[in-house]
Amino acid sequence: MTTAQTTTSTRGARIEARDLTKTFGAFKAVDTLSFEVEPGRITGFLGPNGAGKTTTLRMLLGLIHPTAGSATIDGQKYHDLDHPQSIVGSALEATNFHPGRSGRDHLRVLAAAGGLPDSRVDELLELTGIPAAARKRAGEYSMGMRQRLGLAAALLGDPRVLILDEPSNGLDPEGIRWLRGFLRHLSNEGKTILVSSHLLQEVEQTVDDVVIIANGRMVRSGAMSELRGAPSTIVRTSDPAQLAGALRVADVLAQPGDDGELIVETTDKRLVGDVALRAGLPIWELRDRKADLEALFFELTEGTNRNLGDGNAVPTATAPTTHAPHETDAISGQEGANE
Protein backbone atom coordinates (compact mmCIF):
# COMPACT_ATOMS: atom_id res chain seq x y z
CA MET A 1 0.00 0.00 0.00
CA THR A 2 2.28 2.75 -1.13
CA THR A 3 0.86 6.12 -0.48
CA ALA A 4 2.07 9.32 -2.12
CA GLN A 5 -1.11 9.49 -4.14
CA THR A 6 -3.44 12.50 -3.92
CA THR A 7 -0.58 14.77 -2.93
CA THR A 8 -0.15 18.09 -4.54
CA SER A 9 3.23 19.39 -5.58
CA THR A 10 5.51 16.70 -4.28
CA ARG A 11 6.49 13.83 -6.48
CA GLY A 12 7.68 10.94 -4.39
CA ALA A 13 11.35 10.07 -4.22
CA ARG A 14 12.67 6.84 -2.78
CA ILE A 15 15.86 6.27 -0.90
CA GLU A 16 17.56 3.04 -1.83
CA ALA A 17 20.60 1.47 -0.22
CA ARG A 18 22.13 -1.55 -1.96
CA ASP A 19 24.70 -3.65 -0.13
CA LEU A 20 26.20 -0.57 1.47
CA THR A 21 29.48 -1.40 3.14
CA LYS A 22 32.04 0.77 4.85
CA THR A 23 35.20 -0.42 6.49
CA PHE A 24 37.56 1.77 8.46
CA GLY A 25 40.75 -0.26 8.53
CA ALA A 26 39.79 -3.62 9.97
CA PHE A 27 36.56 -2.27 11.42
CA LYS A 28 33.39 -2.94 9.46
CA ALA A 29 31.22 0.02 10.36
CA VAL A 30 28.47 -0.88 7.90
CA ASP A 31 28.11 -4.35 6.45
CA THR A 32 26.17 -5.08 3.23
CA LEU A 33 23.19 -3.05 4.29
CA SER A 34 20.22 -2.85 1.93
CA PHE A 35 16.97 -1.05 2.55
CA GLU A 36 14.41 1.20 0.96
CA VAL A 37 12.59 4.23 2.25
CA GLU A 38 9.23 4.98 0.70
CA PRO A 39 7.64 8.35 -0.08
CA GLY A 40 4.79 9.58 2.05
CA ARG A 41 5.96 7.57 5.02
CA ILE A 42 8.12 8.28 8.00
CA THR A 43 10.80 5.68 8.44
CA GLY A 44 12.71 5.25 11.66
CA PHE A 45 16.35 4.30 11.26
CA LEU A 46 17.18 2.64 14.51
CA GLY A 47 20.07 1.05 16.27
CA PRO A 48 22.10 1.45 19.43
CA ASN A 49 24.88 4.00 19.55
CA GLY A 50 27.73 2.94 17.30
CA ALA A 51 25.58 0.66 15.18
CA GLY A 52 26.58 2.52 12.02
CA LYS A 53 23.57 4.81 11.63
CA THR A 54 25.47 8.04 11.11
CA THR A 55 27.98 6.39 8.78
CA THR A 56 25.09 5.05 6.71
CA LEU A 57 23.35 8.42 6.57
CA ARG A 58 26.61 10.06 5.54
CA MET A 59 27.01 7.51 2.76
CA LEU A 60 23.47 8.27 1.56
CA LEU A 61 24.49 11.91 1.41
CA GLY A 62 27.78 11.40 -0.40
CA LEU A 63 29.87 12.58 2.55
CA ILE A 64 31.48 9.20 3.14
CA HIS A 65 32.57 7.09 0.21
CA PRO A 66 31.19 3.54 0.55
CA THR A 67 33.74 0.73 0.43
CA ALA A 68 31.18 -1.24 -1.57
CA GLY A 69 27.55 -0.96 -2.58
CA SER A 70 25.60 2.11 -3.50
CA ALA A 71 23.03 4.53 -2.23
CA THR A 72 20.61 6.43 -4.39
CA ILE A 73 17.95 9.02 -3.84
CA ASP A 74 15.27 9.20 -6.49
CA GLY A 75 17.47 6.93 -8.57
CA GLN A 76 20.52 9.16 -8.42
CA LYS A 77 23.61 9.30 -6.31
CA TYR A 78 23.65 12.35 -4.08
CA HIS A 79 26.86 13.49 -5.72
CA ASP A 80 25.10 13.64 -9.09
CA LEU A 81 22.17 15.78 -7.97
CA ASP A 82 22.21 19.13 -9.71
CA HIS A 83 20.02 20.91 -7.18
CA PRO A 84 20.50 18.76 -4.09
CA GLN A 85 18.65 21.12 -1.78
CA SER A 86 15.41 20.72 -3.72
CA ILE A 87 15.68 16.92 -3.61
CA VAL A 88 17.16 16.11 -0.22
CA GLY A 89 17.21 18.10 2.98
CA SER A 90 19.25 16.80 5.85
CA ALA A 91 20.19 17.68 9.38
CA LEU A 92 23.01 15.55 10.64
CA GLU A 93 24.29 17.08 13.84
CA ALA A 94 23.03 19.98 15.82
CA THR A 95 26.54 21.27 16.34
CA ASN A 96 27.44 22.12 12.77
CA PHE A 97 27.27 25.87 13.07
CA HIS A 98 29.99 28.48 13.21
CA PRO A 99 29.47 29.94 16.67
CA GLY A 100 30.18 33.45 15.44
CA ARG A 101 27.65 33.43 12.62
CA SER A 102 24.01 34.24 13.26
CA GLY A 103 21.39 31.59 12.57
CA ARG A 104 19.96 33.68 9.79
CA ASP A 105 23.36 34.16 8.18
CA HIS A 106 24.02 30.45 8.41
CA LEU A 107 20.87 29.86 6.38
CA ARG A 108 21.82 32.66 3.99
CA VAL A 109 25.13 30.95 3.28
CA LEU A 110 23.26 27.77 2.37
CA ALA A 111 20.60 29.67 0.45
CA ALA A 112 23.29 31.28 -1.67
CA ALA A 113 24.75 27.88 -2.54
CA GLY A 114 21.30 26.69 -3.61
CA GLY A 115 20.42 29.86 -5.47
CA LEU A 116 17.54 30.56 -3.09
CA PRO A 117 16.36 34.03 -2.07
CA ASP A 118 16.77 35.45 1.44
CA SER A 119 12.98 35.62 1.73
CA ARG A 120 12.97 31.81 1.86
CA VAL A 121 15.37 32.02 4.82
CA ASP A 122 12.99 34.23 6.77
CA GLU A 123 10.08 31.99 5.87
CA LEU A 124 11.83 28.99 7.40
CA LEU A 125 12.94 30.83 10.51
CA GLU A 126 9.26 31.57 11.01
CA LEU A 127 8.16 28.01 10.24
CA THR A 128 10.60 26.41 12.66
CA GLY A 129 9.74 28.88 15.37
CA ILE A 130 13.05 30.69 15.84
CA PRO A 131 12.57 34.10 14.18
CA ALA A 132 13.42 35.86 17.44
CA ALA A 133 16.82 34.17 17.64
CA ALA A 134 17.63 34.64 13.97
CA ARG A 135 20.08 37.45 14.42
CA LYS A 136 21.78 36.05 17.50
CA ARG A 137 25.10 34.32 17.06
CA ALA A 138 24.64 30.56 16.84
CA GLY A 139 27.14 30.04 19.65
CA GLU A 140 24.51 31.35 22.05
CA TYR A 141 21.82 28.92 20.91
CA SER A 142 20.36 26.24 23.12
CA MET A 143 20.37 22.65 21.88
CA GLY A 144 16.69 22.90 20.99
CA MET A 145 17.27 26.06 18.96
CA ARG A 146 20.13 24.38 17.13
CA GLN A 147 17.87 21.47 16.25
CA ARG A 148 15.31 23.87 14.88
CA LEU A 149 17.94 25.76 12.93
CA GLY A 150 19.19 22.48 11.50
CA LEU A 151 15.68 21.59 10.48
CA ALA A 152 15.26 24.99 8.85
CA ALA A 153 18.48 24.41 6.91
CA ALA A 154 17.23 21.01 5.78
CA LEU A 155 13.95 22.44 4.53
CA LEU A 156 15.40 25.47 2.71
CA GLY A 157 15.01 24.05 -0.79
CA ASP A 158 11.60 22.46 -0.09
CA PRO A 159 13.09 18.99 -0.61
CA ARG A 160 11.19 15.82 -1.44
CA VAL A 161 13.31 13.76 0.92
CA LEU A 162 14.20 14.60 4.49
CA ILE A 163 17.02 12.86 6.34
CA LEU A 164 17.33 13.72 10.01
CA ASP A 165 19.89 12.34 12.45
CA GLU A 166 18.51 12.20 16.00
CA PRO A 167 16.31 15.26 15.49
CA SER A 168 14.66 15.16 18.89
CA ASN A 169 17.92 15.22 20.83
CA GLY A 170 17.85 18.18 23.14
CA LEU A 171 14.25 19.11 22.45
CA ASP A 172 11.94 19.61 25.39
CA PRO A 173 8.68 17.61 25.51
CA GLU A 174 6.85 20.50 23.88
CA GLY A 175 9.46 20.58 21.12
CA ILE A 176 9.23 16.83 20.59
CA ARG A 177 5.48 17.11 20.22
CA TRP A 178 5.91 19.95 17.78
CA LEU A 179 8.45 17.96 15.78
CA ARG A 180 6.17 14.94 15.65
CA GLY A 181 3.29 16.97 14.24
CA PHE A 182 5.61 18.79 11.87
CA LEU A 183 7.05 15.58 10.43
CA ARG A 184 3.59 14.07 10.08
CA HIS A 185 2.48 17.14 8.18
CA LEU A 186 5.48 16.93 5.85
CA SER A 187 4.97 13.23 5.24
CA ASN A 188 1.33 13.83 4.40
CA GLU A 189 2.61 16.14 1.67
CA GLY A 190 4.23 13.07 0.16
CA LYS A 191 7.74 13.67 1.38
CA THR A 192 10.04 10.78 2.15
CA ILE A 193 11.28 11.05 5.70
CA LEU A 194 14.09 9.10 7.32
CA VAL A 195 14.67 9.76 11.01
CA SER A 196 17.44 8.09 12.96
CA SER A 197 17.29 7.38 16.64
CA HIS A 198 18.89 5.10 19.17
CA LEU A 199 15.60 4.77 21.03
CA LEU A 200 12.65 2.96 19.56
CA GLN A 201 10.26 4.40 22.12
CA GLU A 202 11.25 7.89 21.07
CA VAL A 203 10.04 7.44 17.51
CA GLU A 204 7.42 4.78 18.18
CA GLN A 205 4.58 7.23 17.82
CA THR A 206 6.13 9.03 14.88
CA VAL A 207 7.22 6.43 12.38
CA ASP A 208 5.34 4.20 9.96
CA ASP A 209 8.25 1.95 9.05
CA VAL A 210 11.44 0.93 10.75
CA VAL A 211 14.88 -0.13 9.66
CA ILE A 212 16.75 -1.54 12.62
CA ILE A 213 20.48 -2.16 12.46
CA ALA A 214 23.03 -3.44 14.93
CA ASN A 215 26.77 -3.80 14.49
CA GLY A 216 26.45 -2.40 10.99
CA ARG A 217 24.03 -5.08 9.83
CA MET A 218 20.32 -5.12 9.21
CA VAL A 219 18.40 -6.90 11.93
CA ARG A 220 14.83 -6.02 11.06
CA SER A 221 12.90 -3.84 8.66
CA GLY A 222 9.27 -3.41 7.87
CA ALA A 223 6.14 -1.62 8.91
CA MET A 224 5.75 -0.60 12.51
CA SER A 225 2.48 -2.54 12.72
CA GLU A 226 4.33 -5.69 11.69
CA LEU A 227 6.87 -5.14 14.40
CA ARG A 228 4.17 -4.78 16.97
CA GLY A 229 2.70 -8.10 15.84
CA ALA A 230 -0.96 -9.04 15.64
CA PRO A 231 -2.87 -7.51 18.50
CA SER A 232 -4.20 -9.99 21.03
CA THR A 233 -5.88 -10.08 24.41
CA ILE A 234 -4.77 -11.42 27.74
CA VAL A 235 -7.29 -13.07 30.00
CA ARG A 236 -6.93 -14.59 33.41
CA THR A 237 -9.40 -17.08 34.71
CA SER A 238 -9.69 -20.03 37.10
CA ASP A 239 -9.23 -22.69 34.40
CA PRO A 240 -7.31 -21.45 31.36
CA ALA A 241 -7.47 -24.79 29.54
CA GLN A 242 -11.23 -24.91 29.76
CA LEU A 243 -11.58 -21.36 28.53
CA ALA A 244 -9.20 -22.09 25.65
CA GLY A 245 -11.43 -24.99 24.67
CA ALA A 246 -14.54 -22.87 24.84
CA LEU A 247 -12.87 -20.20 22.72
CA ARG A 248 -11.81 -22.77 20.14
CA VAL A 249 -15.43 -23.68 19.70
CA ALA A 250 -16.08 -19.99 18.98
CA ASP A 251 -13.29 -20.08 16.36
CA VAL A 252 -10.83 -18.08 18.42
CA LEU A 253 -7.34 -19.41 19.03
CA ALA A 254 -5.71 -19.10 22.44
CA GLN A 255 -2.45 -20.22 23.99
CA PRO A 256 -1.37 -20.34 27.59
CA GLY A 257 0.95 -17.52 28.57
CA ASP A 258 3.06 -16.89 31.65
CA ASP A 259 1.68 -17.14 35.13
CA GLY A 260 -1.64 -18.77 34.25
CA GLU A 261 -2.51 -16.17 31.65
CA LEU A 262 -4.27 -17.06 28.46
CA ILE A 263 -3.31 -15.21 25.29
CA VAL A 264 -6.28 -14.92 22.95
CA GLU A 265 -5.78 -14.00 19.31
CA THR A 266 -8.47 -11.41 19.06
CA THR A 267 -9.08 -7.86 20.13
CA ASP A 268 -12.75 -8.51 20.74
CA LYS A 269 -12.87 -8.47 24.53
CA ARG A 270 -16.61 -8.63 24.54
CA LEU A 271 -16.50 -11.96 22.71
CA VAL A 272 -14.00 -13.35 25.20
CA GLY A 273 -16.16 -12.20 28.08
CA ASP A 274 -19.32 -13.72 26.57
CA VAL A 275 -17.59 -17.04 25.93
CA ALA A 276 -16.28 -17.14 29.48
CA LEU A 277 -19.71 -16.35 30.89
CA ARG A 278 -21.29 -19.15 28.84
CA ALA A 279 -18.59 -21.52 30.04
CA GLY A 280 -19.28 -20.43 33.60
CA LEU A 281 -15.71 -19.22 34.15
CA PRO A 282 -14.80 -16.10 36.16
CA ILE A 283 -12.76 -13.37 34.49
CA TRP A 284 -10.09 -12.01 36.77
CA GLU A 285 -8.33 -9.93 34.21
CA LEU A 286 -9.00 -8.94 30.61
CA ARG A 287 -6.74 -6.57 28.76
CA ASP A 288 -4.94 -5.73 25.49
CA ARG A 289 -1.66 -7.42 24.92
CA LYS A 290 0.86 -5.13 23.29
CA ALA A 291 4.33 -6.06 22.20
CA ASP A 292 6.89 -4.45 24.47
CA LEU A 293 8.86 -2.62 21.80
CA GLU A 294 11.60 -1.63 24.16
CA ALA A 295 12.28 -5.24 25.08
CA LEU A 296 12.01 -6.28 21.45
CA PHE A 297 14.47 -3.60 20.44
CA PHE A 298 16.96 -4.72 23.06
CA GLU A 299 16.54 -8.29 22.01
CA LEU A 300 17.19 -7.41 18.38
CA THR A 301 20.14 -5.14 18.91
CA GLU A 302 21.92 -5.77 22.15
CA GLY A 303 22.97 -9.41 21.75
CA THR A 304 26.61 -8.76 21.08
CA ASN A 305 27.25 -5.09 20.97
CA ARG A 306 30.68 -4.74 19.43
CA ASN A 307 31.20 -1.46 21.21
CA LEU A 308 30.93 -3.02 24.62
CA GLY A 309 33.43 -5.83 24.05
CA ASP A 310 32.90 -9.56 24.32
CA GLY A 311 31.00 -11.03 27.20
CA ASN A 312 30.15 -7.62 28.45
CA ALA A 313 26.75 -7.18 26.96
CA VAL A 314 24.37 -4.89 28.75
CA PRO A 315 22.66 -6.81 31.51
CA THR A 316 19.12 -7.13 30.28
CA ALA A 317 17.95 -9.38 33.05
CA THR A 318 14.47 -8.00 32.89
CA ALA A 319 14.17 -8.49 29.15
CA PRO A 320 12.55 -11.87 28.54
CA THR A 321 13.34 -13.97 25.51
CA THR A 322 10.01 -13.38 23.88
CA HIS A 323 7.95 -10.22 23.57
CA ALA A 324 7.10 -9.27 27.04
CA PRO A 325 3.49 -8.31 27.39
CA HIS A 326 3.09 -4.71 28.26
CA GLU A 327 0.72 -3.98 31.07
CA THR A 328 -1.70 -1.54 29.56
CA ASP A 329 -5.32 -0.88 29.04
CA ALA A 330 -6.73 -3.10 31.73
CA ILE A 331 -10.37 -2.72 30.92
CA SER A 332 -11.82 -4.96 33.47
CA GLY A 333 -11.68 -4.27 37.13
CA GLN A 334 -12.12 -7.86 38.14
CA GLU A 335 -8.56 -8.43 39.20
CA GLY A 336 -8.40 -10.34 42.41
CA ALA A 337 -12.19 -10.44 42.67
CA ASN A 338 -12.05 -13.89 44.11
CA GLU A 339 -9.51 -13.28 46.79
Added chain:
Amino acid sequence: MGAAIKSEFRKFFTTRLWWGMAIGIFVSAALFSGFFGWALTSDDITADQTGVEGSATQIVNSVYTGGLSVGYLLMLTVGIMQIGSEYRHKTITSTFLSTPKRVTAMFAKIVALLGIGAVYGLISLLGSVSVGAMVLSLRDIDPFPSTEVLRTLALSLLALGLWALIGLGVGILIPNQVAAILVGVGVAWIIEPLLGFGLSFVDALQGVVPYLPSQATNAMVNGVTQSGVEVKPLSWWAAALVLAAYAAALSAFGTWRTVRQDIS
Protein backbone atom coordinates in the same frame (compact mmCIF):
# COMPACT_ATOMS: atom_id res chain seq x y z
CA MET B 1 29.47 27.54 -9.71
CA GLY B 2 28.36 31.15 -9.28
CA ALA B 3 26.09 30.10 -6.46
CA ALA B 4 28.90 28.30 -4.66
CA ILE B 5 31.17 31.33 -5.00
CA LYS B 6 28.48 33.61 -3.60
CA SER B 7 28.09 31.21 -0.71
CA GLU B 8 31.83 31.35 0.01
CA PHE B 9 31.80 35.15 0.04
CA ARG B 10 28.85 35.10 2.43
CA LYS B 11 30.69 32.69 4.69
CA PHE B 12 33.56 35.09 4.90
CA PHE B 13 31.62 38.29 5.40
CA THR B 14 29.18 36.94 8.00
CA THR B 15 31.70 36.45 10.81
CA ARG B 16 33.60 39.10 12.67
CA LEU B 17 36.93 37.89 11.33
CA TRP B 18 36.69 39.92 8.17
CA TRP B 19 36.62 43.39 9.64
CA GLY B 20 39.21 42.53 12.25
CA MET B 21 41.47 41.52 9.40
CA ALA B 22 40.48 44.63 7.46
CA ILE B 23 41.54 46.89 10.33
CA GLY B 24 44.79 44.94 10.75
CA ILE B 25 45.64 45.18 7.08
CA PHE B 26 44.71 48.85 6.79
CA VAL B 27 46.68 49.88 9.86
CA SER B 28 49.77 47.85 9.00
CA ALA B 29 49.76 49.16 5.44
CA ALA B 30 49.46 52.75 6.63
CA LEU B 31 52.14 52.40 9.32
CA PHE B 32 54.70 50.60 7.15
CA SER B 33 54.30 52.90 4.18
CA GLY B 34 54.64 55.90 6.49
CA PHE B 35 57.77 54.38 7.99
CA PHE B 36 59.32 53.39 4.65
CA GLY B 37 58.32 56.71 3.16
CA TRP B 38 60.36 58.38 5.82
CA ALA B 39 63.24 55.89 6.07
CA LEU B 40 63.94 55.20 2.40
CA THR B 41 64.10 58.88 1.58
CA SER B 42 66.52 59.75 4.36
CA ASP B 43 69.84 60.84 2.91
CA ASP B 44 71.93 58.96 5.39
CA ILE B 45 70.44 55.63 4.28
CA THR B 46 70.57 55.92 0.51
CA ALA B 47 74.04 57.45 0.58
CA ASP B 48 75.41 54.72 2.76
CA GLN B 49 77.08 51.87 0.86
CA THR B 50 75.61 49.22 3.13
CA GLY B 51 72.10 50.57 2.68
CA VAL B 52 69.46 50.01 0.05
CA GLU B 53 69.62 50.79 -3.63
CA GLY B 54 66.90 51.42 -6.14
CA SER B 55 65.48 53.82 -8.70
CA ALA B 56 62.94 56.47 -7.79
CA THR B 57 60.21 54.09 -8.95
CA GLN B 58 61.55 51.24 -6.86
CA ILE B 59 61.63 53.44 -3.80
CA VAL B 60 58.02 54.46 -4.33
CA ASN B 61 57.09 50.81 -4.95
CA SER B 62 58.67 49.85 -1.67
CA VAL B 63 56.85 52.60 0.19
CA TYR B 64 53.42 51.59 -1.11
CA THR B 65 53.96 47.90 -0.52
CA GLY B 66 55.70 48.33 2.82
CA GLY B 67 52.88 46.54 4.63
CA LEU B 68 52.76 43.71 2.13
CA SER B 69 54.74 41.25 4.21
CA VAL B 70 52.35 41.67 7.12
CA GLY B 71 49.46 41.66 4.65
CA TYR B 72 50.40 38.36 3.09
CA LEU B 73 50.79 36.72 6.47
CA LEU B 74 47.25 37.86 7.31
CA MET B 75 46.01 36.55 3.97
CA LEU B 76 47.75 33.25 4.64
CA THR B 77 45.72 33.14 7.84
CA VAL B 78 42.51 34.02 5.99
CA GLY B 79 43.14 31.20 3.54
CA ILE B 80 43.79 28.71 6.33
CA MET B 81 40.65 29.79 8.14
CA GLN B 82 38.40 29.61 5.08
CA ILE B 83 38.85 25.84 5.22
CA GLY B 84 40.12 25.35 8.79
CA SER B 85 37.06 26.87 10.43
CA GLU B 86 34.89 24.59 8.30
CA TYR B 87 36.71 21.58 9.71
CA ARG B 88 36.70 23.00 13.19
CA HIS B 89 33.00 23.86 13.34
CA LYS B 90 32.04 20.98 11.04
CA THR B 91 30.31 23.33 8.62
CA ILE B 92 32.18 21.46 5.88
CA THR B 93 29.30 18.99 6.08
CA SER B 94 26.71 21.56 5.06
CA THR B 95 29.08 22.97 2.45
CA PHE B 96 29.33 19.61 0.70
CA LEU B 97 25.64 18.90 1.21
CA SER B 98 24.68 22.07 -0.62
CA THR B 99 27.46 21.66 -3.21
CA PRO B 100 28.02 17.91 -3.48
CA LYS B 101 30.47 18.20 -6.34
CA ARG B 102 33.48 18.87 -4.21
CA VAL B 103 35.68 20.09 -7.01
CA THR B 104 33.09 22.81 -7.60
CA ALA B 105 32.98 23.66 -3.92
CA MET B 106 36.76 23.89 -3.71
CA PHE B 107 37.04 25.89 -6.91
CA ALA B 108 34.49 28.31 -5.45
CA LYS B 109 36.75 28.71 -2.43
CA ILE B 110 39.71 29.42 -4.69
CA VAL B 111 37.86 32.07 -6.67
CA ALA B 112 36.44 33.61 -3.51
CA LEU B 113 39.86 33.76 -1.86
CA LEU B 114 41.36 35.51 -4.89
CA GLY B 115 38.50 37.98 -4.64
CA ILE B 116 38.93 38.39 -0.90
CA GLY B 117 42.66 38.92 -1.48
CA ALA B 118 41.85 41.69 -3.94
CA VAL B 119 39.39 43.31 -1.51
CA TYR B 120 41.99 43.33 1.24
CA GLY B 121 44.56 44.50 -1.25
CA LEU B 122 42.42 47.55 -1.99
CA ILE B 123 41.95 48.20 1.72
CA SER B 124 45.68 47.93 2.19
CA LEU B 125 46.38 50.30 -0.72
CA LEU B 126 43.90 52.76 0.71
CA GLY B 127 46.10 52.91 3.80
CA SER B 128 49.52 52.70 2.16
CA VAL B 129 49.01 55.02 -0.80
CA SER B 130 47.30 57.75 1.18
CA VAL B 131 49.91 57.79 3.96
CA GLY B 132 52.85 56.97 1.68
CA ALA B 133 52.03 59.64 -0.90
CA MET B 134 51.63 62.18 1.85
CA VAL B 135 55.01 61.39 3.38
CA LEU B 136 56.73 61.38 -0.02
CA SER B 137 55.16 64.72 -0.89
CA LEU B 138 56.37 66.15 2.36
CA ARG B 139 59.86 65.00 1.36
CA ASP B 140 59.43 66.70 -2.00
CA ILE B 141 59.56 63.40 -3.85
CA ASP B 142 57.21 62.67 -6.76
CA PRO B 143 54.70 60.12 -5.35
CA PHE B 144 54.00 58.71 -8.87
CA PRO B 145 57.26 58.74 -10.81
CA SER B 146 56.08 56.29 -13.47
CA THR B 147 53.13 54.12 -14.54
CA GLU B 148 55.13 51.13 -13.37
CA VAL B 149 53.91 52.02 -9.90
CA LEU B 150 50.37 51.13 -10.98
CA ARG B 151 51.59 47.72 -12.11
CA THR B 152 53.11 47.18 -8.68
CA LEU B 153 49.90 48.20 -6.96
CA ALA B 154 47.89 45.78 -9.11
CA LEU B 155 50.36 42.97 -8.51
CA SER B 156 50.19 43.52 -4.76
CA LEU B 157 46.47 42.67 -4.95
CA LEU B 158 47.32 39.48 -6.83
CA ALA B 159 50.06 38.59 -4.35
CA LEU B 160 47.60 38.78 -1.45
CA GLY B 161 45.11 36.54 -3.27
CA LEU B 162 47.84 34.01 -4.08
CA TRP B 163 48.97 33.90 -0.46
CA ALA B 164 45.36 33.18 0.55
CA LEU B 165 45.44 30.17 -1.79
CA ILE B 166 48.70 29.01 -0.24
CA GLY B 167 46.84 29.25 3.07
CA LEU B 168 43.99 27.15 1.69
CA GLY B 169 46.46 24.39 0.86
CA VAL B 170 48.13 24.64 4.26
CA GLY B 171 44.73 24.55 5.97
CA ILE B 172 43.88 21.28 4.23
CA LEU B 173 47.32 19.80 4.78
CA ILE B 174 47.06 20.54 8.51
CA PRO B 175 43.38 20.08 9.40
CA ASN B 176 43.78 21.45 12.91
CA GLN B 177 43.16 25.14 12.38
CA VAL B 178 45.26 26.45 15.24
CA ALA B 179 48.21 24.25 14.34
CA ALA B 180 47.87 25.23 10.70
CA ILE B 181 48.02 28.94 11.54
CA LEU B 182 50.99 28.51 13.86
CA VAL B 183 52.93 26.37 11.42
CA GLY B 184 51.91 28.37 8.35
CA VAL B 185 52.74 31.77 9.78
CA GLY B 186 55.84 30.46 11.55
CA VAL B 187 57.26 29.04 8.35
CA ALA B 188 56.32 31.98 6.15
CA TRP B 189 57.37 34.64 8.61
CA ILE B 190 60.51 33.21 10.21
CA ILE B 191 61.78 29.95 8.80
CA GLU B 192 61.52 30.63 5.10
CA PRO B 193 63.22 34.08 5.18
CA LEU B 194 65.99 32.66 7.41
CA LEU B 195 66.39 29.77 5.02
CA GLY B 196 66.66 32.21 2.12
CA PHE B 197 69.25 34.22 4.03
CA GLY B 198 71.26 31.11 4.84
CA LEU B 199 71.11 29.70 1.33
CA SER B 200 72.37 32.93 -0.18
CA PHE B 201 75.76 32.11 1.37
CA VAL B 202 75.93 28.67 -0.21
CA ASP B 203 77.21 29.01 -3.76
CA ALA B 204 75.60 25.82 -5.01
CA LEU B 205 72.15 26.70 -3.67
CA GLN B 206 72.17 30.44 -4.20
CA GLY B 207 70.15 30.07 -7.39
CA VAL B 208 67.20 28.67 -5.43
CA VAL B 209 66.76 31.73 -3.24
CA PRO B 210 64.82 33.99 -5.66
CA TYR B 211 62.28 31.19 -6.06
CA LEU B 212 61.31 31.15 -2.41
CA PRO B 213 57.79 32.54 -1.81
CA SER B 214 58.78 35.61 0.18
CA GLN B 215 61.54 36.52 -2.27
CA ALA B 216 59.18 36.06 -5.20
CA THR B 217 56.57 38.22 -3.50
CA ASN B 218 59.07 41.04 -3.02
CA ALA B 219 60.32 40.70 -6.58
CA MET B 220 56.74 40.95 -7.88
CA VAL B 221 56.32 44.43 -6.51
CA ASN B 222 59.84 45.41 -7.66
CA GLY B 223 60.98 47.35 -4.64
CA VAL B 224 64.38 48.46 -3.53
CA THR B 225 67.06 45.83 -2.97
CA GLN B 226 69.67 45.46 -0.30
CA SER B 227 72.93 46.66 -1.75
CA GLY B 228 75.82 44.23 -1.60
CA VAL B 229 73.64 41.13 -1.80
CA GLU B 230 74.77 38.67 -4.46
CA VAL B 231 71.42 37.08 -5.28
CA LYS B 232 69.57 38.79 -8.12
CA PRO B 233 65.79 38.85 -7.69
CA LEU B 234 63.50 37.57 -10.44
CA SER B 235 61.84 39.98 -12.81
CA TRP B 236 58.32 40.94 -11.76
CA TRP B 237 56.51 38.65 -14.19
CA ALA B 238 58.69 35.64 -13.45
CA ALA B 239 58.18 36.24 -9.75
CA ALA B 240 54.41 36.46 -10.27
CA LEU B 241 54.49 33.12 -12.09
CA VAL B 242 56.53 31.52 -9.34
CA LEU B 243 54.14 32.65 -6.61
CA ALA B 244 51.17 31.59 -8.74
CA ALA B 245 52.78 28.17 -9.12
CA TYR B 246 53.03 27.80 -5.32
CA ALA B 247 49.38 28.84 -4.97
CA ALA B 248 48.24 26.52 -7.77
CA ALA B 249 50.19 23.56 -6.44
CA LEU B 250 48.95 23.95 -2.87
CA SER B 251 45.31 24.61 -3.74
CA ALA B 252 45.26 21.80 -6.30
CA PHE B 253 46.72 19.43 -3.75
CA GLY B 254 44.13 20.59 -1.23
CA THR B 255 41.30 20.07 -3.70
CA TRP B 256 42.52 16.61 -4.63
CA ARG B 257 42.74 15.61 -1.01
CA THR B 258 39.36 17.08 -0.10
CA VAL B 259 37.59 15.29 -2.93
CA ARG B 260 38.85 11.93 -1.68
CA GLN B 261 38.19 12.58 2.00
CA ASP B 262 35.40 11.05 4.06
CA ILE B 263 33.57 13.78 5.90
CA SER B 264 32.48 12.44 9.26
